[in-house]
Amino acid sequence: MIPELGYGALIVGMLLAVYGAIAAAASARTGRVALLESAQHAALGVFGIVTAALLLLVYAFLTFDFSLRYVASNTTLTTPFYYRITAVWGALEGSIILWSWMLALYTLIVILRHRHNARDLYPWVLAVMLGVLAFFLLVMTVPAPPFERLTPIPADGRGLNPLLQDSGMITHPIALYLGFTGFTVPFAFAIAALATGHVSDRWITMTRRWTIIAWYFLSLGLLIGGWWSYHVLGWGGYWAWDPVENAAFMPWLTGTAFLHSVMVQERRRMLKLWNIGLVIMTFSLTLFGTFLTRSGVIASVHAFTQGSIGAFFFTFLSLVVLCSLGLLAWRWDALAAEGELDSVVSRESAFLLNNVMLVAAAFTVFFGTVFPLLSEAVRGTKVSVGAPFFNQVNVPLFLGLIFLMGVGPLIAWRRASLENLRRNFLWPVVIGSVAAAVFFALGVRSALAALTLSLTVFVASTIALDYIRATRARRRMGEGLLPAMGGLLGRHNRRYGGFAIHLGILVVAVGITGSHAWSVQREMTVKRGESVELAGYTFRFDGLAARENGNHFLVESSFNVSNGHATSRTLHPAKKFYPNEQSPIAHVDYHLGLIDDLYVVLGDFARDGTQATVKIQVNRMVSWIWIGGLVLTLGAALAILPERKKPA
Amino acid sequence: MRRPLRWLIPAAALPVLGLLAYGFRVNPHDIPTPLIDRPAALFALASYDGPPMNLEAHRGHVVVLNFWASWCHPACYEEAPVLERNWQAYRDRGVVVLGVDIQDKPEAGRQFINTFGLTFPNALDPVGKVSVDYGVYGVPETFFIDGKGRVRAKHVGAVTDAAFRREVEQLLAER
Amino acid sequence: MRGPLKPKFVVGIAVVAVALAYLIYAGVTQSAVYFVTPSELQAAPKPGKVYRLGGMVEKGSVSWKPASLDLSFTLGDGQGRVQVRHHGAPPDLFGEGRGAVAEGRWTGDGYFQATQILAKHSEEYKAPHDGARPSYQDMMKSLRGGQ
Numbered sequence: 001m002i003p004e005l006g007y008g009a010l011i012v013g014m015l016l017a018v019y020g021a022i023a024a025a026a027s028a029r030t031g032r033v034a035l036l037e038s039a040q041h042a043a044l045g046v047f048g049i050v051t052a053a054l055l056l057l058v059y060a061f062l063t064f065d066f067s068l069r070y071v072a073s074n075t076t077l078t079t080p081f082y083y084r085i086t087a088v089w090g091a092l093e094g095s096i097i098l099w100s101w102m103l104a105l106y107t108l109i110v111i112l113r114h115r116h117n118a119r120d121l122y123p124w125v126l127a128v129m130l131g132v133l134a135f136f137l138l139v140m141t142v143p144a145p146p147f148e149r150l151t152p153i154p155a156d157g158r159g160l161n162p163l164l165q166d167s168g169m170i171t172h173p174i175a176l177y178l179g180f181t182g183f184t185v186p187f188a189f190a191i192a193a194l195a196t197g198h199v200s201d202r203w204i205t206m207t208r209r210w211t212i213i214a215w216y217f218l219s220l221g222l223l224i225g226g227w228w229s230y231h232v233l234g235w236g237g238y239w240a241w242d243p244v245e246n247a248a249f250m251p252w253l254t255g256t257a258f259l260h261s262v263m264v265q266e267r268r269r270m271l272k273l274w275n276i277g278l279v280i281m282t283f284s285l286t287l288f289g290t291f292l293t294r295s296g297v298i299a300s301v302h303a304f305t306q307g308s309i310g311a312f313f314f315t316f317l318s319l320v321v322l323c324s325l326g327l328l329a330w331r332w333d334a335l336a337a338e339g340e341l342d343s344v345v346s347r348e349s350a351f352l353l354n355n356v357m358l359v360a361a362a363f364t365v366f367f368g369t370v371f372p373l374l375s376e377a378v379r380g381t382k383v384s385v386g387a388p389f390f391n392q393v394n395v396p397l398f399l400g401l402i403f404l405m406g407v408g409p410l411i412a413w414r415r416a417s418l419e420n421l422r423r424n425f426l427w428p429v430v431i432g433s434v435a436a437a438v439f440f441a442l443g444v445r446s447a448l449a450a451l452t453l454s455l456t457v458f459v460a461s462t463i464a465l466d467y468i469r470a471t472r473a474r475r476r477m478g479e480g481l482l483p484a485m486g487g488l489l490g491r492h493n494r495r496y497g498g499f500a501i502h503l504g505i506l507v508v509a510v511g512i513t514g515s516h517a518w519s520v521q522r523e524m525t526v527k528r529g530e531s532v533e534l535a536g537y538t539f540r541f542d543g544l545a546a547r548e549n550g551n552h553f554l555v556e557s558s559f560n561v562s563n564g565h566a567t568s569r570t571l572h573p574a575k576k577f578y579p580n581e582q583s584p585i586a587h588v589d590y591h592l593g594l595i596d597d598l599y600v601v602l603g604d605f606a607r608d609g610t611q612a613t614v615k616i617q618v619n620r621m622v623s624w625i626w627i628g629g630l631v632l633t634l635g636a637a638l639a640i641l642p643e644r645k646k647p648a
Numbered sequence: 649m650r651r652p653l654r655w656l657i658p659a660a661a662l663p664v665l666g667l668l669a670y671g672f673r674v675n676p677h678d679i680p681t682p683l684i685d686r687p688a689a690l691f692a693l694a695s696y697d698g699p700p701m702n703l704e705a706h707r708g709h710v711v712v713l714n715f716w717a718s719w720c721h722p723a724c725y726e727e728a729p730v731l732e733r734n735w736q737a738y739r740d741r742g743v744v745v746l747g748v749d750i751q752d753k754p755e756a757g758r759q760f761i762n763t764f765g766l767t768f769p770n771a772l773d774p775v776g777k778v779s780v781d782y783g784v785y786g787v788p789e790t791f792f793i794d795g796k797g798r799v800r801a802k803h804v805g806a807v808t809d810a811a812f813r814r815e816v817e818q819l820l821a822e823r
Numbered sequence: 824m825r826g827p828l829k830p831k832f833v834v835g836i837a838v839v840a841v842a843l844a845y846l847i848y849a850g851v852t853q854s855a856v857y858f859v860t861p862s863e864l865q866a867a868p869k870p871g872k873v874y875r876l877g878g879m880v881e882k883g884s885v886s887w888k889p890a891s892l893d894l895s896f897t898l899g900d901g902q903g904r905v906q907v908r909h910h911g912a913p914p915d916l917f918g919e920g921r922g923a924v925a926e927g928r929w930t931g932d933g934y935f936q937a938t939q940i941l942a943k944h945s946e947e948y949k950a951p952h953d954g955a956r957p958s959y960q961d962m963m964k965s966l967r968g969g970q
Contacts, residue, residue, distance in 0.1 A: 318665050325658035332654040360843050367847060370667060377670050381857060388854035393846045523911050525889035583915045603912030604889055613889045613912045776882065783879055783900045
């Protein structure tokens with residue numbers, strides 16, 4: 001019953017979405033309001049249907065309905081309750097339904113927020129959103145149906161991949177997808193602007209908050225993904241330049257560029273063409289990312305199943321890219337800049353350079369990701385490029401971007417005078433240089449680490465200097481210290497939200513630098529009672545224990561860690577044996593610290609518990625990455641607050 | 649920019665899309681096998697039902713050799729009906745479908761065969777020698793062997809109707 | 824932008840493009856990794872070049888010495904075979920009769936020195952069971968006894 005019900009609902013939803021898209025587009029062309037209202041109703045209907053379908057799927061998981069192939073493939077009778085819910089989006093078909101639901105939700109919000117304040121653009125926006133939604137619903141009815149019946153009905157399911165049975169896997173897809181789908185809205189507005197010819201700044205002002213929200217969720221999704229990789233996968237790293245990771249990183253890079261270049265358009269009415277191009281590129285990259293992970297075109301550690309779904313995505317991606325770029329070419333003349341770049345030493349120039357670097361990084365990641373395809377097409381040999389390639393090319397770009405983070409917000413528009421430069425940057429440059437000397441004195445020998453950290457200090461100084469000056473100015477007007485500080489944040493929340501986001505990025509950068517420069521690891525086989533020494537810590541192997549643990553069998557080791565002065569703690573790296581998996585899954589145990597993360601992975605072990613092979617890592621500064629994410633969150637929250645019109 | 653030049657922008661997307669389209673022809677799951685055009689390794693196994701399975705006995709026929717296992721969810725479960733269906737369709741034209749169950753328990757293998765009502769010969773490969781001889785990485789894998797006993801194609805993952813027919817028709821056409 | 828591009832832009836764009844192209848070229852040539860099968864490597868091994876060697880771990884070929892962390896095994900593809908050595912414990916998905924990819928260099932001394940052993944988890948594809956692995960009950964018994 002459930003398979004047919006769900007499947008039918010999705011077909012109806014798809015037809016409604018197609019109808020709604022056509023009706024909205026027709027309304028845009030003819031001006032007939034009735035069509036638009038009909039399209040709106042269709043959108044509401046689609047949201048209701050997709051919500052119902054999603055709930056139906058969740059219900060099927062909770063009630064162990066193995067008549068559904070998707071349920072049988074992703075859960076067993078012993079899967080815990082909460083993982084049964086998250087298993088809904090644990091594999092291909094379910095991830096598409098989650099994506100579709102978020103798109104439908106965003107469409108609903110767009111309707112509620114914009115049906116009155118963007119009358120000329122709104123019909124096209126609705127048409128585009130419903131069109132994209134229709135595609136994803138199509139995918140769920142043909143190549144990747146979540147409601148496919150399985151006959152004969154098995155007695156038990158196969159189970160959820162144990163690597164996915166983790167808290168990170170509950171939140172990571174949700175955050176990531178909210179980010180991906182969120183970029184559909186600015187894209188829809190851009191298409192609406194092109195279609196109507198109203199390519200001035202209104203579409204940008206309308207979508208500013210959408211862009212920040214989408215960008216934020218994408219950032220969050222990437223960070224959670226890194227966190228999941230770090231504490232589950234057992235290699236002690238948080239980023240591997242895997243094609244699937246790159247697929248999410250590319251739209252983040254271009255999305256960041258877009259976030260910045262719109263400010264130039266708002267202020268100087270330049271870069272109109274560039275901005276539309278950027279948002280088209282960002283949206284296309286979100287589709288490309290999905291295409292990459294589901295088509296099997298590029299082999300990856302994460303690779304999902306193959307099938308005709310790749311062809312569907314490829315066709316849609318091509319359609320989107322060619323049509324939107326075609327629209328762009330058509331409206332070329334209307335997109336002429338009204339301002340000019342007066343000087344290389346200006347904020348416009350800094351933002352432009354920021355964009356160039358971000359797009360260059362995105363291109364690099366793209367190139368490295370499709371390189372195996374390229375080399376096979378050109379030379380016939382399978383060649384891949386590994387992490388060294390990405391690091392080598394991207395690190396200089398990222399360093400440049402950090403530097404620009406300090407320069408951009410403070411340098412003057414149009415043409416920065418020497419006075420402006422001196423006033424804003426002299427102290428930060430001095431402080432940054434002093435910091436470099438201090439780091440060297442403290443023993444930092446890696447030139448890259450020293451440079452990155454000094455740049456970080458430079459940027460932090462520019463932010464601090466600006467804030468201090470502004471606070472002082474308010475205080476001179478008679479305000480108290482705290483009201484002055486708070487009032488600044490409230491009155492100029494966009495600016496200070498941006499600063500806070502930059503600070504968050506700086507903290508992340510420090511974390512990445514530290515973890516690369518100063519982390520150490522060691523692998524050793526120890527007998528019970530023996531110890532391994534690393535970075536001043538002593539890890540003593542105290543033995544193994546084994547027991548049944550719900551849906552798996554657990555072999556747990558015990559390591560006592562001490563470093564001389566602080567109290568010792570015990571870590572229990574383990575191996576989990578799941579009945580349906582052919583190999584055990586390592587369960588890393590770790591202790592997080594502000595500077596030192598202790599990280600132990602159990603490798604091989606003797607069956608009688610007398611001996612174990614362990615990989616031990618002391619990772620430095622990794623926690624700063626997660627802390628940076630928190631700062632980023634606060635900054636984004638501040639930035640999207642509604643602006644206060646009256647002076648505080 | 650003059651009128652025609654602006655269309656360079658959408659045109660610039662074409663080579664990139666072309667490259668991705670090329671990616672479809674290239675299947676990263678095709679682990680290259682040097683067995684193509686080489687003689688298929690001969691073997692003899694005790695089958696689940698019926699006479700012993702002997703590859704040499706089928707010389708002169710097109711043979712579809714499929715490696716599966718009962719614990720192989722969901723791919724082997726997806727392709728079992730496909731194999732049975734196509735076995736029924738092509739047996740009159742002399743095509744032979746052979747199934748080899750690897751690393752499995754006999755009871756589980758039997759249950760799998762009964763569940764899908766497989767009528768083509770299936771045998772258990774208890775020590776895995778046959779799978780080693782064919783360089784089998786995992787299940788399911790299907791080898792298409794021509795009448796002269798040479799391996800002509802290898803399909804990794806669940807075999808589809810289209811893939812089965814394409815390979816078999818090609819080999820039948822050669823005779 | 825209306826009108827011809829200003830010279831300073833053209834120069835700027837050209838500089839950036841050239842710099843990027845150089846970085847990418849350097850990066851690719853230094854970190855490109857070639858995928859080979861054991862028979863391909865046997866046919867034309869180049870000492871010092873970084874390869875990704877993919878094949879099946881031959882039964883009975885795995886030798887793991889926990890005390891010295893020396894792992895050695897043979898990767899084959901039905902025609903060729905290559906001996907692989909690695910310092911460190913094998914990853915969880917590694918086992919005899921299963922597929923594996925070893926990244927490293929051919930030493931010229933008759934074996935392949937792997938710096939990394941990769942495993943892949945895909946949902947449509949299952950590596951064969953190792954029938955010799957003890958059942959969970961046996962393992963439980965032996966571990967409880969050894970506590």
